[in-house]
Amino acid sequence: MNNYTLNPLATNNASVDTPPHHQKTVIKLTDIEKVYQTKTIETVALHNINIAIRKGEFVSIMGPSGCGKSTLLNIMGLLDEPSSGTIEIDGASVKSYSDKVLARLRNEKIGFVFQSYHLINDLSVVDNVELPLLYRQLSGSDRRKRALAALEKVGLSARTKHFPNQLSGGQRQRVAIARALAGQPEIILADEPTGNLDSVMGNEIMDILLRLNEEEQTTIVMVTHDELMAKKTERLIRLFDGSQVS
């Protein structure tokens, strides 16, 4: 876990930023622009973004508030459409994909971890973790098995019947990670996963993410404000005012 170094080659030009030691590109963003437009104001959220994420990479995205980090993550996660530019997942452009196909891609390939956990308070821990599996053709017992296995990975086997409001912040975030893992995705997109946690709990969560990346070669892209956390990742992408600066 101490082998990670920041990538000094990150650029802000139009060429695609590619890490040297991974093979397959799982996410590729080319010339991404995102403009929010109202009747009176046009806000450029992202400008000329070119990023390639390789399989097994752990990439962090940093930048000041409002610089477009979350927008970028949403675009990578197919939750939002860019105003222009191309998104490729596993080498295929998703531009022509229907809502249904995009949903399936998110379900099968991507796991999300959010700063505010986004757990459903009326569902137990295990039911929350099962959520992505509900959108797959799986039997109830298979879903339950996978959810329990994911909870075991994050060390929450003893809390399966609890409800989110009975858990600490760190435990909630571990449930959220288990939910992301339950679907066995190739990519985990984490939006400030330690943002709401104290340093101890934050480190616990970071350790889980690093372990997943190291042991299961899960590709992770993490938005963070925390330099210390970012230093633990392989590569850092910095954004400023919607543009890549490093």
Next chain:
Amino acid sequence: MIRHLFTLIWNRKKSNFLMITEIFFSFIVLFGVLSLAFFYLDNYRKPLGFEYDRVWVMNMRWNQEKPEEVRNIQYRLKQQLKSNPEVAQVALAASNIPYTMNTSNTGFNYNNRFTMADWFTVDKDFAEVMQVDVAAGRWFTTEDNAAGTKAIIINQALRNEIFPDENPVGKVIREKDNPDRKIVGVVEIFRQKGEYSSDKPGYFEYLNTDYASNGTAGGTLDNLMIRVKPGVTRAFEEKLMKQASQIAQGWTIEIKTMNEMRTSDNKITLIPLVIFSVVCGFLILNVALGLFGVLWYNINRRISEIGLRRAVGAASGQVYRQFIGEVLVLATFGIIIGIIIALQFPLLQVFGVQTGVYVAAILGSVLVIYLLAAGCAAYPSQQAASITPATALHEE
């Protein structure tokens, strides 16, 4: 997914309690209204046991005349009316003729079997006027004039109650303080209260109204039933009235067609159904608005959950179906409680209504509540499905 929806609604049962209660009450009221409606419909499809078309009713109210005098006048009036070429037949009947509010009933006892039965006092021409068919035995004839016992004709419903396994024709009913009554025939059905009423036990009791043969014996009857020939118009009423006022001088005479009486009586019968339907309509409207409002509120409260579901792989169509499904599950909880209550009616045979009517009402209520729930959920669910995941996830 269905299990997931049930889990979700069950875990939110406290916040959904009022809605479930409201759905339950709507179900019960709807069940009541539909039971009544199906009861009427079921009865409507059954035969009446008589023909009301082309039957005119002359209601007579006399003054201080003695019964013998009244019988004499009625006899003469009947003969006079019958002599008109427009008239097919005339009969005398008591006040409880079809499509009136009047009822006469009494206990009917035979061999330790007992039931309450309607009784209709009529003369021998009643069957011809009302086109009543005799299923067994015979209708009243002049031979019943001389009999020592009163001749009666029972209906099939009374037969089923008192003579389930034997032929009632020829049986004599002996009761303390009452003259003996001999059953001379059985009619299939005779529903005095009209199309919407159920078939109840009843019997016709013969009264000899032939003043010429009977003299002072017998009683008086209130109505002259006139079957007119085809093509006779209301203009004939004036002629009848003229003849009646000449013979029954000073009497109050009122002539109505049985069609008119039927229309008026059926309106009165349907009043409770209309009132219940209006009440039920308002309740359902209330539930519809409630469902719509609760769902709208829920969707606004659950935007981040919608975003999460979209993020973990739900397509917009799945979000739409989920919200529709949730409302249907919510309705299911209310319906299940409602069905448990509603099932007590056929099980306990409340009101003596056929089981099929209750079953149809239960199924109808279930269908209406589900359609209502799905209808109310459609628009809010569509709104939920149209929220983009990134926007939804931004909501806290």
